[in-house]
Amino acid sequence: MTDPFPAGDVPEGVSASADVSIEELQLSLRNHGMHLEGLRYDVTPAGMHYLLIHFDVPEGDDATWLLTVDGLVDTAMALSMADLRSRPRVTVQVTMECAGNGRARLTPRPISQPWLTEAIGTAEWTGTPLRPILEEAGVQDDAVELVFTGADRGIQGDVEQDYQRSLAISDAMRQEVLLVYEMNGAPLPPQHGFPLRLVVPGWYGMTSVKWLTGITAVAEPFEGFQQTAYRFRQRPEDEGEPVTRMRPRSLMIPPGIPDFLTRRRFVDAGTVELRGRAWSGTGPIERVEVSADAGASWADARLGRPASPYAWTPWTFTWDASPGQYELSPRATDAGGNTQPLEQPWNLHGFANNSVQRVPVEVRAR
Amino acid sequence: MTDPFPAGDVPEGVSASADVSIEELQLSLRNHGMHLEGLRYDVTPAGMHYLLIHFDVPEGDDATWLLTVDGLVDTAMALSMADLRSRPRVTVQVTMECAGNGRARLTPRPISQPWLTEAIGTAEWTGTPLRPILEEAGVQDDAVELVFTGADRGIQGDVEQDYQRSLAISDAMRQEVLLVYEMNGAPLPPQHGFPLRLVVPGWYGMTSVKWLTGITAVAEPFEGFQQTAYRFRQRPEDEGEPVTRMRPRSLMIPPGIPDFLTRRRFVDAGTVELRGRAWSGTGPIERVEVSADAGASWADARLGRPASPYAWTPWTFTWDASPGQYELSPRATDAGGNTQPLEQPWNLHGFANNSVQRVPVEVRAR
Numbered sequence: 125m126t127d128p129f130p131a132g133d134v135p136e137g138v139s140a141s142a143d144v145s146i147e148e149l150q151l152s153l154r155n156h157g158m159h160l161e162g163l164r165y166d167v168t169p170a171g172m173h174y175l176l177i178h179f180d181v182p183e184g185d186d187a188t189w190l191l192t193v194d195g196l197v198d199t200a201m202a203l204s205m206a207d208l209r210s211r212p213r214v215t216v217q218v219t220m221e222c223a224g225n226g227r228a229r230l231t232p233r234p235i236s237q238p239w240l241t242e243a244i245g246t247a248e249w250t251g252t253p254l255r256p257i258l259e260e261a262g263v264q265d266d267a268v269e270l271v272f273t274g275a276d277r278g279i280q281g282d283v284e285q286d287y288q289r290s291l292a293i294s295d296a297m298r299q300e301v302l303l304v305y306e307m308n309g310a311p312l313p314p315q316h317g318f319p320l321r322l323v324v325p326g327w328y329g330m331t332s333v334k335w336l337t338g339i340t341a342v343a344e345p346f347e348g349f350q351q352t353a354y355r356f357r358q359r360p361e362d363e364g365e366p367v368t369r370m371r372p373r374s375l376m377i378p379p380g381i382p383d384f385l386t387r388r389r390f391v392d393a394g395t396v397e398l399r400g401r402a403w404s405g406t407g408p409i410e411r412v413e414v415s416a417d418a419g420a421s422w423a424d425a426r427l428g429r430p431a432s433p434y435a436w437t438p439w440t441f442t443w444d445a446s447p448g449q450y451e452l453s454p455r456a457t458d459a460g461g462n463t464q465p466l467e468q469p470w471n472l473h474g475f476a477n478n479s480v481q482r483v484p485v486e487v488r489a490r
Numbered sequence: 491m492t493d494p495f496p497a498g499d500v501p502e503g504v505s506a507s508a509d510v511s512i513e514e515l516q517l518s519l520r521n522h523g524m525h526l527e528g529l530r531y532d533v534t535p536a537g538m539h540y541l542l543i544h545f546d547v548p549e550g551d552d553a554t555w556l557l558t559v560d561g562l563v564d565t566a567m568a569l570s571m572a573d574l575r576s577r578p579r580v581t582v583q584v585t586m587e588c589a590g591n592g593r594a595r596l597t598p599r600p601i602s603q604p605w606l607t608e609a610i611g612t613a614e615w616t617g618t619p620l621r622p623i624l625e626e627a628g629v630q631d632d633a634v635e636l637v638f639t640g641a642d643r644g645i646q647g648d649v650e651q652d653y654q655r656s657l658a659i660s661d662a663m664r665q666e667v668l669l670v671y672e673m674n675g676a677p678l679p680p681q682h683g684f685p686l687r688l689v690v691p692g693w694y695g696m697t698s699v700k701w702l703t704g705i706t707a708v709a710e711p712f713e714g715f716q717q718t719a720y721r722f723r724q725r726p727e728d729e730g731e732p733v734t735r736m737r738p739r740s741l742m743i744p745p746g747i748p749d750f751l752t753r754r755r756f757v758d759a760g761t762v763e764l765r766g767r768a769w770s771g772t773g774p775i776e777r778v779e780v781s782a783d784a785g786a787s788w789a790d791a792r793l794g795r796p797a798s799p800y801a802w803t804p805w806t807f808t809w810d811a812s813p814g815q816y817e818l819s820p821r822a823t824d825a826g827g828n829t830q831p832l833e834q835p836w837n838l839h840g841f842a843n844n845s846v847q848r849v850p851v852e853v854r855a856r
Contacts, residue, residue, distance in 0.1 A: 141509065142511075142512055143507065143509035143510060143511055143512070144509060144510055144512075144515050145508075145509055146508055146509070146510075146594065146595075146606070147751060147752050147753070149510050149515070149518060149594060149604055149606065150606060150753050151751070151753075152515060152518045152519050153518050153522060153523040153604075153605070153606060153608050154522070154523065154525055154608070156519060156520070156522030157519040157520065159520055159543070159546070159547050159681060161546045161547050162547070162680075162681075164549060165680075169679050169680050169681070170536045170537050170676075170679055171536050171537020171538070171539075171541075171679050171681065171682075172537070172679065172680070172681055173537075175537075177525070178750050179747060179748055179750065180525070180527045180744075180747070180748055181525050181527050181528070183530060228512065228515060235751070236751065238515055238519075239519070240512070240515065240516060240519060242519050242520070277747050278747045278748045278749065278750055279747065279748070279749045279750065279756060280749070280750035280751070284747070284756075310536075310676075313535050313536055313537050313538070314528075314531075314535050314538070315525060315528075315535070315537065315538055316537075378546075381545060381546070381643050381644045381645065381650070382545055382546055382644045382645070383644065383645045383646070384544050384545065384644055384645065384646035384647075385513060385517070385601070385602065385646070386513050387513070387516050387517075390645060390650075
């Protein structure tokens with residue numbers, strides 16, 4: 125990766141050090157990742173799914189919670205949780221990833237939640253489709269976006285705010301967009317949005333607003349803090365393109381056994397069955413390749429079938445491991461022809477760094 | 491805190507920097523803490539309880555899992571999960587804390603899982619008492635300890651090992667020690683020990699071995715890696731005292747709203763109801779005091795009742811907050827007269843740093 129600030133003149137919010145500060149550590153201990161051995165499960169077990177909470181986990185009360193639908197609609201609505209549960213019920217497996225996944229591997233390093241590669245998970249979400257609710261409310265022709273408001277409140281970039289994100293009407297109207305009240309067959313855990321959240325399959329997680337209290341149809345594109353923050357910029361003054369759908373990525377279960385502190389892997393020589401998952405928000409996964417030589421050569425993995433169009437695709441690869449030092453990488457390609465880069469794509473806030481996973485492995489003679 | 495290495499000659503495994511390395515960050519993203527706003531719940535919701543996994547989460551199979559009881563016993567046993575579930579069933583709320591909680595606040599900073607103050611949680615554990623099983627097996631008179639073996643395997647301190655910890659026979663025979671198969675009314679999540687773990691109420695968490703496969707009665711005190719690692723040492727050559735029961739600690743829900751990056755708190759002036767929990771492994775909580783002036787003065791909080799003798803004690807404190815800058819701290823004292831220090835107790839591996847929580851707060855005029 126070419127250093128975007130070769131003179132060492134890094135802008136505010138970017139660190140020249142790979143080490144993280146106590147403030148970033150504080151975030152990493154709250155906003156945890158998925159254990160990569162969790163890639164063995166189709167559905168990530170409760171509590172193992174990645175989590176990113178901007179402010180605090182609010183105290184939600186199922187009995188009194190109300191979702192308001194207002195703004196440029198013919199009929200404003202206020203829906204209780206009982207109302208929402210009485211509507212058509214849909215369950216679907218969805219893979220979700222944080223837009224900041226990979227951020228802490230960048231040089232220089234954008235300062236925020238310091239993800240490495242673990243900000244992922246697949247849950248079985250249960251809820252009701254959003255579209256029929258919008259149709260009942262009657263979104264007016266002059267509305268261009270819907271603003272989704274969560275109950276978590278705090279300060280970011282000197283702006284006090286409820287967490288808010290918007291979607292274009294056409295994106296919000298897609299049949300897979302759900303108002304969700306269950307995760308893996310149980311009520312949403314508080315930290316995943318109890319009692320109600322939005323789930324937008326295929327998009328990075330910031331779009332799937334937790335603790336959802338309001339949906340407002342608006343006439344102008346929303347320019348709230350979270351909407352302008354999630355953009356691809358090289359320099360602070362750039363307008364940038366919005367961060368939307370997940371780029372392709374594949375991760376493998378690190379084989380063998382780990383060293384506690386370094387997480388370095390030790391594998392016994394012989395036939396090793398490598399396993400992992402791949403996903404993309406821009407098309408079905410069509411190919412996963414594996415390299416055991418730091419990306420110099422690649423061979424195709426065998427693909428399984430995803431549990432839903434929005435869930436990750438399992439893959440396996442048989443590796444004949446002889447003693448020595450290796451760097452293992454999987455690389456995913458989707459039906460849109462999008463593939464993972466070997467170099468890290470740098471941007472100012474460290475979004476969508478989908479460069480290939482690199483797993484150093486020492487193979488030991490048996 | 492007095493710097494234990496004033497000449498700057500810090501030993502291996504200790505960092506002079508407050509910033510954490512990418513390896514420690516990797517651990518912090520796997521081994522997550524409890525969100526402090528989770529102190530509002532008597533029982534920590536699934537997935538919010540702190541987690542410390544030395545190696546990998548093993549793949550447990552309930553149908554084929556066997557717990558062996560062997561060594562210096564009259565009758566060696568091999569118990570299936572069905573066997574264990576057919577035995578007397580006990581459910582109890584237990585507060586558990588990692589021995590390394592507070593480690594990353596020390597100067598110089600021991601290098602390991604870099605906890606700040608969030609390595610806690612209270613679960614409702616269900617299982618069967620260990621003592622009757624030991625009585626059936628008939629632990630022989632020449633046995634001095636029981637060694638508990640978990641299925642997680644890896645390398646630590648250059649030693650390849652299954653995770654193992656021991657208890658003196660008298661500690662293991664205590665009626666509150668359980669073999670646990672449910673957490674919060676559901677099967678153990680994989681990352682919390684599925685299908686079977688030990689829970690030793692009152693002790694730091696390293697004692698409550700997860701993915702339990704074996705219990706072996708031995709004639710000599712166990713000197714495996716994890717047993718010798720968890721000792722209070724000032725210098726690498728020290729023998730040190732073993733780390734056992736939890737020291738008293740109290741934590742509060744940080745009031746007001748946070749700044750995303752710094753987690754600094756902002757509170758509106760007026761009457762603020764502070765809430766928190768306190769616990770100790772060395773006696774019931776008898777007193778919690780609160781300071782709003784960085785420990786210069788203290789006033790008593792009101793104590794609630796713990797749900798069990800092994801669960802944290804809730805407390806509340808009414809604070810009349812006028813505009814300005816404050817540092818809030820709660821301080822717990824147990825029936826043994828043990829209380830929390832204001833200075834951090836330093837030791838080489840950063841165990842049991844129970845110095846008082848410090849929550850900087852800015853009170854804003856309404």
